[in-house]
Amino acid sequence: MATIDLTMVEVLALKKLALISHALAMSLSDKRAAREQLALTSVVTDIVKRAESSSGAADE
Numbered sequence: 001m002a003t004i005d006l007t008m009v010e011v012l013a014l015k016k017l018a019l020i021s022h023a024l025a026m027s028l029s030d031k032r033a034a035r036e037q038l039a040l041t042s043v044v045t046d047i048v049k050r051a052e053s054s055s056g057a058a059d060e
Helices: 008-027 031-053 055-059
Strands: none
Touching: 008 031
16 A cells, blocks of 8 residues: 655645535535545545554654
8 A cells, every 4th residue: 555644734634625525415415426425525534534543644
């Protein structure tokens, strides 16, 4: 698996993106689009969790 180093500012930006993405998913009336948006939100949230747990993101 490839490694990507993220700064804390980038992690914070991803957190905000996840919040916005989730809000968008909740506002969509098209169930399929909402489900796809929630899937994308889940991926971004997972990336944030990985970045926060990695030693590189915690040190910066």
